[in-house]
Amino acid sequence: MSKSSDLIQGTLDLLILNTISLQPQHGWAIAKRIQQVSGDVLQVSQGALYPALHRLEQQGWIKADWRVTESGRDAKYYALTRAGRTQLQKELAQWDRLSNAVGLVIRMGAVQ
Amino acid sequence: MKRLLDIFLLRVRSLAGRTQVERELDRELSFHLDQLTEENIARGMSPSDARAGAKRSLGGVSQIQESCRDMRRTNHIETLWNDLRYAIRTLGRTPGFTIVIVLTLALSIGANSAIFSVIQGVLLRPLPFAQPDRLVRVYFQSDSQPKFPLNPNDFRDFRERTRTFESLAAMTRHDVQLSGSSADPVMLRGFLVTAGYFGTLGLKPARGRDFTTGDEMAERGRLAILSDRLWRSRFSADPNILGHTITLNTETFTIVGVMPPGAQHPGNTFQAVADGDTVDLWMPFFLYEYPDDRGSHYLDTFGRLKRGATQADASADLSSVLQQLIKEHTGRGWRIYTIPLYQETVGRSKRMLLVLFAAVGLLLLIACVNAANLLLARSSARVREIAVRSALGAARGRIVRQLLTESLVIAVAGAALGTLLAYGGVRVLVSFLPADFPRASAIRLDSTVFAFTLLVAILTGLLFGLVPALTASRTDLQNSLRESGRSTTGSTSQLRLRNLLVIGETGLACVLLIAAGLMLHSFVNLLRADPGFEPQQVLTASLSLPYQRYREVPRRVAFYKQLIANLEALPGVQYAGAGTDLPWTGYDGNADGYKIEGRSDEYNDKTTSRYHVATSDYFRALGIPLVGGRFFDGREDRDGPYVIIVNETMANRYWPGESAVGKRISFRSRPQEKDWMQIIGIVRDVKDEPNSISNHPAFWMPHSQQTERNLFIAMRSSSDPSMLANQFRVAVRQLDPELAVADLRTMNQISSTALSIQRFSLFLVGLFALLALVLATFGMYGVISYSVNQRMHEFGLRMALGARPSDLLRLILGQGLTLSILGTAAGLLCAAALTKVLGSLLYGVGATDPVTFSAVALLALATTTLACYLPARRAADADPMHSLRAE
Numbered sequence: 001m002s003k004s005s006d007l008i009q010g011t012l013d014l015l016i017l018n019t020i021s022l023q024p025q026h027g028w029a030i031a032k033r034i035q036q037v038s039g040d041v042l043q044v045s046q047g048a049l050y051p052a053l054h055r056l057e058q059q060g061w062i063k064a065d066w067r068v069t070e071s072g073r074d075a076k077y078y079a080l081t082r083a084g085r086t087q088l089q090k091e092l093a094q095w096d097r098l099s100n101a102v103g104l105v106i107r108m109g110a111v112q
Numbered sequence: 113m114k115r116l117l118d119i120f121l122l123r124v125r126s127l128a129g130r131t132q133v134e135r136e137l138d139r140e141l142s143f144h145l146d147q148l149t150e151e152n153i154a155r156g157m158s159p160s161d162a163r164a165g166a167k168r169s170l171g172g173v174s175q176i177q178e179s180c181r182d183m184r185r186t187n188h189i190e191t192l193w194n195d196l197r198y199a200i201r202t203l204g205r206t207p208g209f210t211i212v213i214v215l216t217l218a219l220s221i222g223a224n225s226a227i228f229s230v231i232q233g234v235l236l237r238p239l240p241f242a243q244p245d246r247l248v249r250v251y252f253q254s255d256s257q258p259k260f261p262l263n264p265n266d267f268r269d270f271r272e273r274t275r276t277f278e279s280l281a282a283m284t285r286h287d288v289q290l291s292g293s294s295a296d297p298v299m300l301r302g303f304l305v306t307a308g309y310f311g312t313l314g315l316k317p318a319r320g321r322d323f324t325t326g327d328e329m330a331e332r333g334r335l336a337i338l339s340d341r342l343w344r345s346r347f348s349a350d351p352n353i354l355g356h357t358i359t360l361n362t363e364t365f366t367i368v369g370v371m372p373p374g375a376q377h378p379g380n381t382f383q384a385v386a387d388g389d390t391v392d393l394w395m396p397f398f399l400y401e402y403p404d405d406r407g408s409h410y411l412d413t414f415g416r417l418k419r420g421a422t423q424a425d426a427s428a429d430l431s432s433v434l435q436q437l438i439k440e441h442t443g444r445g446w447r448i449y450t451i452p453l454y455q456e457t458v459g460r461s462k463r464m465l466l467v468l469f470a471a472v473g474l475l476l477l478i479a480c481v482n483a484a485n486l487l488l489a490r491s492s493a494r495v496r497e498i499a500v501r502s503a504l505g506a507a508r509g510r511i512v513r514q515l516l517t518e519s520l521v522i523a524v525a526g527a528a529l530g531t532l533l534a535y536g537g538v539r540v541l542v543s544f545l546p547a548d549f550p551r552a553s554a555i556r557l558d559s560t561v562f563a564f565t566l567l568v569a570i571l572t573g574l575l576f577g578l579v580p581a582l583t584a585s586r587t588d589l590q591n592s593l594r595e596s597g598r599s600t601t602g603s604t605s606q607l608r609l610r611n612l613l614v615i616g617e618t619g620l621a622c623v624l625l626i627a628a629g630l631m632l633h634s635f636v637n638l639l640r641a642d643p644g645f646e647p648q649q650v651l652t653a654s655l656s657l658p659y660q661r662y663r664e665v666p667r668r669v670a671f672y673k674q675l676i677a678n679l680e681a682l683p684g685v686q687y688a689g690a691g692t693d694l695p696w697t698g699y700d701g702n703a704d705g706y707k708i709e710g711r712s713d714e715y716n717d718k719t720t721s722r723y724h725v726a727t728s729d730y731f732r733a734l735g736i737p738l739v740g741g742r743f744f745d746g747r748e749d750r751d752g753p754y755v756i757i758v759n760e761t762m763a764n765r766y767w768p769g770e771s772a773v774g775k776r777i778s779f780r781s782r783p784q785e786k787d788w789m790q791i792i793g794i795v796r797d798v799k800d801e802p803n804s805i806s807n808h809p810a811f812w813m814p815h816s817q818q819t820e821r822n823l824f825i826a827m828r829s830s831s832d833p834s835m836l837a838n839q840f841r842v843a844v845r846q847l848d849p850e851l852a853v854a855d856l857r858t859m860n861q862i863s864s865t866a867l868s869i870q871r872f873s874l875f876l877v878g879l880f881a882l883l884a885l886v887l888a889t890f891g892m893y894g895v896i897s898y899s900v901n902q903r904m905h906e907f908g909l910r911m912a913l914g915a916r917p918s919d920l921l922r923l924i925l926g927q928g929l930t931l932s933i934l935g936t937a938a939g940l941l942c943a944a945a946l947t948k949v950l951g952s953l954l955y956g957v958g959a960t961d962p963v964t965f966s967a968v969a970l971l972a973l974a975t976t977t978l979a980c981y982l983p984a985r986r987a988a989d990a991d992p993m994h995s996l997r998a999e
Contacts, residue, residue, distance in 0.1 A: 027140060028147040046144060047171045050137075051179035058183060060119045066136075076140045081118075 242314020519577025622939025
């Protein structure tokens with residue numbers, strides 16, 4: 001019941017993987033970053049974020065460790081594993097295919 | 113790979129370090145909360161508002177925690193653990209129910225494991241030879257002989273000319289007497305084998321060497337390879353045994369090898385010895401001893417196919433060699449017959465084992481139906497519990513899962529107990545198996561059997577648990593809660609389901625009962641059938657005169673003549689005789705293509721008969737009656753005129769409508785006057801085996817005219833025949849102290865052994881059928897008893913309105929009878945379709961024998977109706993006031 005998300009199923013994984021692909025981040029920062037980058041369009045609810053992080057971790061795509069933040073607090077940082085990086089490539093390619101396809105269909109519809 | 117390992121470690125950590133993980137999750141979420149709060153403060157909220165707002169936007173922390181746990185996939189395991197504990201607690205609360213259901217399952221799962229271990233050992237386990245699927249048996253075949261051993265010279269030609277076999281090998285039985293050591297002389301089971309015999313099987317001596325083709329020449333002297341068993345038991349595992357000599361049949365043999373333990377005999381057909389660790393020693397076969405003989409057939413032959421060659425290739429290859437041989441020598445109508453060694457070994461027992469497996473499978477199915485029925489009954493008693501649980505938010509799947517866990521716990525408990533039963537049961541089974549049952553030594557409980565048992569347990573648990581679980585979880589919440597525990601009339605759909613289960617159970621039980629009934633009927637037929645001889649009060653034994661000391665024919669004749677005379681002089685002995693065969697122990701001697709006086713060559717080419725030798729009182733000792741002419745009188749002269757005794761089948765086949773006595777046959781193709789053998793007597797037929805469908809023609813020659821060294825002795829006693837054993841030994845020792853007595857047994861033992869396969873399968877199928885009937889009766893009792901309980905109120909009303917107890921009795925019995933009639937009818941129909949598979953296990957009874965079918969129908973109806981009687985009586989005897997008030 002807490003999985004309500006405006007995001008297409010599976011897209012959240014892609015966003016998370018992509019967000020931490022540059023550098024490890026903690027949960028809060030991941031959510032913030034997605035929100036900022038998308039210009040407040042994509043808002044990741046905590047109820048979706050943390051289960052997703054745990055799932056990705058269980059699948060071995062990301063790994064977590066505890067670090068100290070700039071403000072001096074303990075936070076759980078997530079980073080991509082090697083398998084996660086491959087997975088990200090796969091999901092990106094898939095996303096491109098899907099969005100292209102959707103785009104094509106929509107444009108065709110507009111022409112008519 | 114590494115990722116899989118990581119995932120595994122993560123799962124383990126999630127499960128084992130649960131508190132640690134939970135604590136981390138708390139810290140992670142509280143960090144998030146703090147960040148939110150700080151953000152809110154930065155927006156200008158007061159710290160307390162900021163905190164409250166943050167909590168609001170974070171949502172339900174426990175929900176997030178729960179989803180995270182779900183994501184870690186450990187929930188399943190925790191739920192399972194909880195379900196297990198709950199299941200065990202619930203089952204413990206109803207010990208009666210639990211014990212009944214676990215015991216019935218244990219019995220049927222145990223029976224399944226035991227029978228499966230026999231199947232695994234006999235049918236599934238590969239033969240104990242290298243690449244056994246490339247081993248093929250080779251026989252000759254003719255119109256009258258389906259499987260005939262090979263002649264040594266033919267064998268040698270096949271070995272030289274074959275293109276499809278990597279190697280061909282042959283063996284023939286040659287039991288020998290070991291003497292010379294301090295102990296009494298003993299008969300050893302020996303085989304003469306060609307070079308390459310062991311290699312073809314993929315066996316190698318553990319010590320010493322294998323036989324070579326050079327050893328097939330008699331000039332090399334006599335050699336022997338010992339079995340590991342003989343080496344240990346008789347030669348105390350002497351490590352320096354190689355090169356030593358032993359005395360076999362009073363001749364000197366040099367030991368050149370010792371086989372490793374488990375070097376098994378592949379089984380043979382001519383003078384058959386069962387497969388397994390059954391041979392004591394092997395000696396080389398002198399392949400060049402009789403260069404001109406193409407008529408004697410006694411070599412059991414097998415070969416190892418070349419890689420890629422098929423049985424059909426082999427058959428074609430050998431057939432073309434056979435055509436060449438027929439051209440080169442005057443051959444007769446032989447064909448080649450090949451059969452894979454595996455099929456040859458297990459062929460006879462396969463059907464019986466599969467029938468047993470099917471029977472025990474049916475039993476398990478019945479036990480499942482029974483368990484489902486019991487669970488259904490129980491689930492209606494648990495309606496409220498389930499209703500409360502779903503009212504508290506348990507999803508349907510969750511409830512089904514809980515109930516299934518319960519049935520799996522029951523099934524696994526049943527399987528565990530059943531395995532213990534099977535452990536004991538297998539030993540009993542093996543001890544009941546006929547002595548010559550193929551591969552009996554390979555039967556044991558092994559890991560495959562355990563895996564099978566576990567699989568069966570899980571499948572049965574699901575099978576009998578699923579329907580009750582689905583039904584129970586479909587409970588109508590409102591109704592069940594509102595009725596607050598008052599006994600409901602039970603949902604009609606559930607009652608219908610239980611009725612169906614009882615019908616099914618009765619039907620399945622009927623199928624088993626009919627199978628058992630047919631087998632019982634056959635067995636009674638076999639016991640009642642006239643065997644053609646009188647097995648009571650007969651002691652038998654076998655003797656083998658060593659060639660070296662009994663080289664001259666007169667010595668052999670004199671020995672047996674004197675022995676028989678001495679035996680008949682004993683006070684307890686009525687008749688004593690000797691012959692080449694005993695009834696029901698298998699026959700090997702066959703004469704084909706003999707001449708009948710006055711018939712065409714074409715007719716004579718197709719003659720066939722069993723070929724025996726006997727002394728004069730052989731027939732009287734075995735109680736084989738004379739139907740015409742006379743027995744041998746002991747005065748038959750070695751040089752003729754030759755006489756024979758024939759059996760009824762031979763007399764009727766070749767001299768139909770006239771008396772065979774006085775007619776003559778001959779083995780010679782151009783018989784002189786002295787070559788004719790005249791029929792002086794006709795004896796009653798004796799079947800090859802108790803369940804043989806037809807008899808084979810047979811004749812006997814007097815021992816004084818056709819002398820054998822190895823004969824069976826039969827003594828008819830005036831009292832208990834086993835008392836004669838010692839006197840017999842003494843009588844033999846008086847004549848020849850170095851002679852071993854073997855195979856001492858009574859004719860009753862022989863006839864009992866001949867029926868052991870039938871007795872064994874009848875016993876097991878009967879046992880399974882009995883269990884099935886008991887289970888079906890329980891099932892019927894349960895259903896009727898339950899429905900009576902539900903309807904007590906209604907019955908009270910009926911009584912109050914004037915129904916008499918007998919009306920109620922009739923009503924309830926009628927209900928039960930309807931179920932059992934339906935079940936029995938279904939069972940009879942299925943049985944009619946299925947019993948054909950019993951095939952050769954039946955004797956003198958059709959697969960749809962009306963007597964058996966109606967008897968079983970009556971039995972099933974009677975027992976199941978009886979099962980209804982108790983609850984019906986209870987309803988009829990109840991005080992209507994009491995039943996009405998109880999509501």
